[in-house]
Amino acid sequence: MVQITSLAQLRELIPDPGPKASAKLRDRLCDQGIAFIARSPFLALATNGAWGLEISQKGDEPGFVEVLDERTLLIPERNGNGIALGLGNMLADPRVGLMFVRPATDEILRISGRATLLDDTTICARLSARGKPAVLAIRIDIDRAAFHCVRSARRAGLWQPETWDAPGKISFGKIYADALAMPDIREAFDQMAEEHDRHL
Structure with missing residues (x-):
């Protein structure tokens, strides 16, 4: 593996397109x-x-x-x-x-x-x-x-719906429950976040 450390090395891979570009x-x-x-x-x-x-x-x-x-x-x-x-x-x-x-x-x-x-x-x-x-x-x-x-x-395919994956949902309750080592807060936190998001 060769690490690129100079502009000269970079330009060997990506040539300078010139002033018009x-x-x-x-x-x-x-x-x-x-x-x-x-x-x-x-x-x-x-x-x-x-x-x-x-x-x-x-x-x-x-x-x-x-x-x-x-x-x-x-x-x-x-x-x-x-x-x-x-x-x-x-x-x-x-x-x-x-x-x-x-x-x-x-x-x-x-x-x-x-x-x-x-x-x-x-x-x-x-x-x-x-x-x-x-x-x-x-x-x-x-x-x-x-x-x-x-x-x-x-x-x-950013704006092509046929290429999209199924919608996902992130559980912030899990994130905080794991970070704070408080597993019992997950469900309540997710419910609170969902209620808050409905009023945006």
């Missing part, structure tokens, strides 16, 4: 990127900091992320589990990566930038959902934005 990498959103975010109900947010590497998911009605301008986004933070791994990371290292997804659309929008956490009543009210303001807002100053082509999504 990287022309899609821009320091701001294009019109299609702005339109994509307006229709996207889901994103993954990568951070690195005191908690190590983390990927957090954010989801809501399409357009829940506000585009202030071609270089600035506002992402609402909703009530969650309270652990705040990604948010804590942003305080230590503001660099973030985002991946916006649109159902039934094979292209992915990727953004790199810097995050700032905002406690602003006006902004949080503007980012309200289901009658509740955002807990806080995550401002993203964009450094790089680019669309990723369809290859990965098509290979995965």
Whole structure:
């Protein structure tokens, strides 16, 4: 087994495609990127900091992320589990990566930038959902934005129901029961989680 330790080794396997290939990498959103975010109900947010590497998911009605301008986004933070791994990371290292997804659309929008956490009543009210303001807002100053082509999504059959496995259900009751060595809490915890999820 040969470990790749240099860019030269990497380029032996993946040749440099030349400057034309990287022309899609821009320091701001294009019109299609702005339109994509307006229709996207889901994103993954990568951070690195005191908690190590983390990927957090954010989801809501399409357009829940506000585009202030071609270089600035506002992402609402909703009530969650309270652990705040990604948010804590942003305080230590503001660099973030985002991946916006649109159902039934094979292209992915990727953004790199810097995050700032905002406690602003006006902004949080503007980012309200289901009658509740955002807990806080995550401002993203964009450094790089680019669309990723369809290859990965098509290979995965991501939006092709005929390729999907049967739906699964994760038991958080089992996770906590095992972690806390309290087997008796599994069923009650799962019932509580299911009841909570019904009211999302």
